[in-house]
Amino acid sequence: MDIQALVRKNILNMKPYSSARDEFKGTAEIFLDANENPYPSPYNRYPDPLQWRVKEKLAALKGVKPEQIFLGNGSDEGIDLIIRAFCEPNQDSILITDPTYGMYSVCAEVNAVNVQQVLLTPDFDLDLDAFPKTFDATTKVLFLCSPNNPTGNLLSTAKIVEVLKRFYGIVVIDEAYIDFATGKSFAQELAHYPNLVVLQTFSKAWGLAGLRLGMCFASEAIIRVLNKIKYPYNVNIRTQELALDALENVQQKEAWVKEVVKQREVMAKALQQLSLVEHVYPSDANFLLAKVKDAHGTYEYLMNQGIIVRDRSRVALCYNCLRITIGTPEENQRLLTALKKYTA
Ligand code: PMP
Numbered sequence: 362m363d364i365q366a367l368v369r370k371n372i373l374n375m376k377p378y379s380s381a382r383d384e385f386k387g388t389a390e391i392f393l394d395a396n397e398n399p400y401p402s403p404y405n406r407y408p409d410p411l412q413w414r415v416k417e418k419l420a421a422l423k424g425v426k427p428e429q430i431f432l433g434n435g436s437d438e439g440i441d442l443i444i445r446a447f448c449e450p451n452q453d454s455i456l457i458t459d460p461t462y463g464m465y466s467v468c469a470e471v472n473a474v475n476v477q478q479v480l481l482t483p484d485f486d487l488d489l490d491a492f493p494k495t496f497d498a499t500t501k502v503l504f505l506c507s508p509n510n511p512t513g514n515l516l517s518t519a520k521i522v523e524v525l526k527r528f529y530g531i532v533v534i535d536e537a538y539i540d541f542a543t544g545k546s547f548a549q550e551l552a553h554y555p556n557l558v559v560l561q562t563f564s565k566a567w568g569l570a571g572l573r574l575g576m577c578f579a580s581e582a583i584i585r586v587l588n589k590i591k592y593p594y595n596v597n598i599r600t601q602e603l604a605l606d607a608l609e610n611v612q613q614k615e616a617w618v619k620e621v622v623k624q625r626e627v628m629a630k631a632l633q634q635l636s637l638v639e640h641v642y643p644s645d646a647n648f649l650l651a652k653v654k655d656a657h658g659t660y661e662y663l664m665n666q667g668i669i670v671r672d673r674s675r676v677a678l679c680y681n682c683l684r685i686t687i688g689t690p691e692e693n694q695r696l697l698t699a700l701k702k703y704t705a
Contacts, residue, residue, distance in 0.1 A: 362555045364582035367501065367530060369449055377589045380410070408598040411588065415601050418608040423548050425578050431587040432596050436537060436562040436575030439587070440504075441468040443558060443577075446586045447501045447531050448474040454499045458487060459677045460511055462535060465504040475499065480677060485512040485642070487520040492527075502531045508538040511673045511684040513644030515544040525554045531583070533558045538646035540566030540618050541625070548578045555580045565647060566618050567607055572600045621647045625687045631697050632685075637704045639681075648686045656681040659703060666699045 365373060381394040398405045416427040423430075433439050444455060444465075450473035457465045459478045466476045479495045482488045487505070496503070503524065507516040525532050534547045536559055548559045558579040564570035574596065577587060607614070629641045632651050637659065640652040653659050656674035660683060663670055671684040687693065 362529075364555060364580065364586070367447055367556070368586055369446065372446055372586065372590060375589075378593050380407075380593065383410075404598055406598075407594050408596060408601055410593050410595075412596050412601055415596075415604045415608070418605060419576065422608065422611065423546075423578065425548060425551060426581070428581045429551060429578055429584055431577040431579070431584050431591075433575050433577070433587075433591065434595055435564065435573045436535070436560045436577070437464050437468075438591070438595065439558070439560050439575050439577040440464050440533075440535075441472075442587050442590055443502055443531060443533060444468050444472050444474055446590055448472065449501075450474060452499060453501045454497075455502045455504060456492075456496050456500050457504045458506070458509075460485075460509075460673070460679050461504065461506045462510045462537075481509070481512070483678065485509060485514050485678065486517050487524065489520055489523060492524070496528075500530060502533060503528055504533045504535065506535040506537075507544070508536075508542050508645040510535075510537065510646070511648075511650055511671065511676065511679060511682070513538075513642055513646045513648060513650050515542050515645045518544065521547070525550075525557060528556070531556050531558060533560060535560045537562045537565055540614065541622055541647045542645035544645065551578060551580060555582065558583060563604060563607065566621075567614050568617060569603065569607060572603055574600050574604050621687050624690060624693060625649065627690075628685070628687060628693050628697075631693075632700075635697075635700055635704055637700065648684055650679065650682050650684050652680075652682050654681070656683050659683060659700070662703050663696070663699060668696055668699055670696075 395407055412432045415432060416430045419430055420427040431439060448455060454475035454477045455465060455469045456477045459480050469476045477495050477500060479491045505516060505521060508514060536546055539546050551557060558577050561576045563572060563574040625644055629649055632638045633641045637654050638651050642650040656672055660670060660672035673679040673682045673684050
């Protein structure tokens with residue numbers, strides 16, 4: 362597959378921003394090229410624009426090459442750049458599988474890119490029969506989210522593979538919640554699918570939402586395109602340092618995941634026992650989707666109690682559903698106590 366043929370022509374032909382340090386190999390003693398402040402401060406210098414130290418650590422952890430990684434200001438930056446790189450404004454389309462994460466269509470709309478939607482099946486899996494009816498020659502990027510937000514389930518691996526084989530454009534698999542799942546990441550499949558982009562993030566299992574660091578794993582050809590159009594210094598020094606620290610301490614992330622998954626199962630059972638809860642959907646993420654008798658009323662009641670959950674009742678296939686993040690055992694208990702009072 363020729364990735365270059367999928368890239369917007371103006372992006373293919375443009376010259377990216379360059380700095381004197383791009384060309385310079387080796388160690389310099391004096392840097393008078395970037396108009397920085399020369400006086401000591403931990404942050405007087407620009408960060409490494411390609412974040413090589415973080416990528417090398419991450420590559421070893423994920424079983425990919427550093428050149429197959431793009432790092433951005435949250436995975437939201439990756440979503441935006443993928444759309445900008447591959448979709449011609451006022452002409453091309455992305456395809457999303459509803460219900461799903463909201464930023465795919467927001468980024469498309471900001472970039473004047475059309476959004477085509479195909480519904481998931483009632484059990485929130487891919488509806489392969491519906492795809493050919495929805496996409497057309499303008500469809501350049503397909504977004505799959507697994508585990509899916511807001512439904513919590515993994516999409517079927519066999520169906521994802523089918524999509525990867527059949528779709529000629531870029532296929533993004535957003536794995537923001539993969540650490541909480543029983544299934545395997547597609548990041549190890551890059552060699553088989555040159556059009557695949559896997560998104561992951563430090564915002565969930567790694568406990569670093571405030572840092573804003575997201576990852577794209579893809580073929581070197583795709584990563585080169587994203588690097589070409591990103592802001593020069595898109596990941597700041599502090600974020601790079603703290604990401605390196607986190608990567609030194611994978612056990613911490615794993616311990617959190619274990620605890621959250623345990624609490625998720627406790628909460629699924631406890632919620633199911635409440636009379637206002639009609640159904641708790643199985644989850645491979647760090648949240649639960651619960652169908653309740655009156656989602657909006659329950660949401661407002663909880664808000665008045667100082668507890669914020671997500672009202673997803675106006676989202677396709679999620680009628681009367683709340684999306685509830687797994688908190689600490691104490692927080693979860695407070696939610697249950699409040700919900701019991703509401704039922705009474
Ligand atoms: N993808 C999904 C499915 C998400 O739920 C989120 C955050 N809620 C993101 C991507 C964005 O994550 P971030 O920008 O924090 O990496």
